[in-house]
Amino acid sequence: MMLFTKLLLAHLIGDFLLQPLRWVIHKEANKITSKYLYLHVLLHAALMMLLLWDLSYWKIVVAITLSHYVLDLAKLYANPLFKRKTIPFFIDQVLHVAVLYACVYFENLYEHTLLLIDMINWPLVTAIVFVSYPTAIIMGVLLEGMSSKIELDHKSLPNAGKYIGIIERLFVLTFIILGRWEAIGLLITAKSVFRFNDLKESNNRKLTEYILIGTLLSFGFAIIAGILYMNFSS
Known part of the structure; x- marks a missing residue:
C-alpha cells in the first residue's frame, strides 16, 4: 500500500x-x-x-x-x-x-x-448515489409544478442549483455518519446567509417559499438516507 x-x-x-x-x-x-x-x-x-x-x-x-x-x-x-x-x-x-x-x-x-471489491461498503455506496443525481431528479419532479410559477429576474449558472444540492446532501450524509448533527445546523445557517441577499433583493414571496421547500426537501432526503444507512450498517 x-x-x-x-x-x-x-x-x-x-x-x-x-x-x-x-x-x-x-x-x-x-x-x-x-x-x-x-x-x-x-x-x-x-x-x-x-x-x-x-x-x-x-x-x-x-x-x-x-x-x-x-x-x-x-x-x-x-x-x-x-x-x-x-x-x-x-x-x-x-x-x-x-x-x-x-x-x-x-x-x-x-x-x-x-x-x-469485497471490502466495498455497498450500503454506503447506495446512500451516496441516492443523495446525488437520483435525489436531484426526484426533487425536480416534486417541485416541477412550483418552478413554473417562479419568475426569475437574474441569470444563474447552468445546473448550479442541482450541483449545490448534491454537494450539500453529501455534506449532510457525511456529518450524519460522523455523528456531527450540529454541523448540519451550521450548513443550513451558511446557506441561509448566502441566500439572504438574493431573497432580499427579489422581494419575491413565491421564490422564498420555493427555495425554502427545496432546501428542506434536500436536507430531508439526505437525513433519511443517512439514518437508513446507519441502521443498516449497525
Whole structure:
C-alpha cells in the first residue's frame, strides 16, 4: 500500500503541482513535437525515483513512465473529439491511477482486486448515489409544478442549483455518519446567509417559499438516507 501511495503522490505532484499552464498549452498546440511533453514525462520518472529512493523499483518506474507518455499523447489527440475537456481529463486521470495500481499489484492483481471489491461498503455506496443525481431528479419532479410559477429576474449558472444540492446532501450524509448533527445546523445557517441577499433583493414571496421547500426537501432526503444507512450498517 505504501508503494502505491508514493507513486500516487508522485503523480499528483507531477500532473498538478509541477505542470505550469504554459506547458499544457504548448502540449495541446504541438502535441507529439512538444518539448514539454517529454519534460513532463521525465519529471514524473524523477519524482517516482525520488520518493521511492530504491533502484530495485526501476522496472515499475520505467513501465509507468512509458504508459504515462502514451496516455498523455493519446489525450492530446483525443481532446478535439470531445466538446467538454473534462471528459478526456478524467478518463486520463483514471487510466493513470489504474496503471499505478496494476504495476504495484501485478503479481496478484486479480486476487487483490477481488479483495478490494469485497471490502466495498455497498450500503454506503447506495446512500451516496441516492443523495446525488437520483435525489436531484426526484426533487425536480416534486417541485416541477412550483418552478413554473417562479419568475426569475437574474441569470444563474447552468445546473448550479442541482450541483449545490448534491454537494450539500453529501455534506449532510457525511456529518450524519460522523455523528456531527450540529454541523448540519451550521450548513443550513451558511446557506441561509448566502441566500439572504438574493431573497432580499427579489422581494419575491413565491421564490422564498420555493427555495425554502427545496432546501428542506434536500436536507430531508439526505437525513433519511443517512439514518437508513446507519441502521443498516449497525
